[in-house]
Amino acid sequence: MTFEQITEERRDDVVVLTLHRPERLNAWTPRMTAELVEAIDAADADDAVGAIVVTGAGRGFCAGADIEATFQAQLDGDASAAAPASDRDWVALVRETKPMVAAVNGVALGVGLTMFLPCDRIVASDRARFSLRFVKMGLVPELASSSFLPQRVGFGAASDLMLSxxxxxxxxxxxxxxxxxxxxxxxxxxxxxxxARSYGANPAGALRSIKRLLTANATEPDTTVVQRREIAALKEAYASPEHAAAVEAFLSSRR
Structure with a gap:
């Protein structure tokens, strides 16, 4: 796919993906998601890439869905207008891929906010502004944000942000x-x-396992289940060449 709404840049072992519709404050379209999915998949498959950063071009990170291209098109009878042009589960993709850091450079509204809630780290500019404006459009939030937002800010703050x-x-x-x-x-x-580089410098297998554990266990009330998952992941880690190399490197440094 030729990218039209994002750009891709390599900074050594980090891939920087930039939402690139600055004239529309990078308003979301289905094509934008499709391009992001393709770029993330490519970075995930590249052994030379350790981590991914997502940011926006110009004054905004993402001003939410493009109202003309999505909401108005839906009202005009195009039922597919707001559907992502990819069958990939965005949340699963972010949680299963290499470490992802959001660099929020400006306004982040609606889906322009919920899209980065599953990221491993959210770094914001002092000019950034945030709003879960779904209610203002007569809509409800998506991308599992009704789970991720309370995990990040607590139930009361999540209620305030979503209801107001x-x-x-x-x-x-x-x-x-x-x-x-x-x-x-x-x-x-x-x-x-x-x-992002500080995360990606660590063993890839351990990074993936940790992300899986956080995804599965953050809202798991049964600590027995939590520990069972951790023990299973530890058994895999003990058998990994990365663990053996790390032990040898430690012992060699002591010798």
């Missing part, structure tokens, strides 16, 4: 846990790439 649709500035987003860190705007991409 209000705008949240970067400092409040940090205080709530909607963003994991806020940095000066000009430092955003450098910090996000450094965070």
């Amino acid at each position: 649709g209000r705008m949240v500035e970067a400092d409040e987003a940090l205080a709530l846990g909607l963003a994991d860190e806020v940095v000066p705007h000009d430092d955003l991409l450098e910090v996000a790439v450094a965070r």
Whole structure:
């Protein structure tokens, strides 16, 4: 696929994917998702890539769904207008791929916010602004955000953000846990790439297993089940060449 709505850049072992419809504040379209899925799959299959960063071009990260291309088209009778142009489960893709860091450079509204909630780290510019504006459009949130948002900010804050649709500035987003860190705007991409690289430098097998455990166990109430999953993952890790190499490297350093 020829990318029209995103760009792809390699920074050594980190792939930077940029939503690229700056004239529309990178408003979401089905094609944008299809292009992101293809780029993430390619990065995931490349052994030279350790991690992925997603950001936006221009003043915004993503201003939500393109109302003309999606909502109005649906009202005009195009039932497929707001459906992703890919049969991939976005949330499963983000949780199963290499470490992903969101670098939120500006406004992030609606799906422009929910799309990065499953990411491993959310780094925000001090100019970033957030809103779950679904209710303002007579809609409900998606992409498992009614699960991920309470995990990040707590039930009360999630209720407030979803029921009000209000705008949240970067400092409040940090205080709530909607963003994991806020940095000066000009430092955003450098910090996000450094965070991603620090994750991707670790053994790939362990990274995937940890992400799977977090996905499965974060809302699992049965600690017996939680431990059973961890023990199964540990048995696989003990047998991995990455673990053996790490043990040998430690012992060699002591010798």
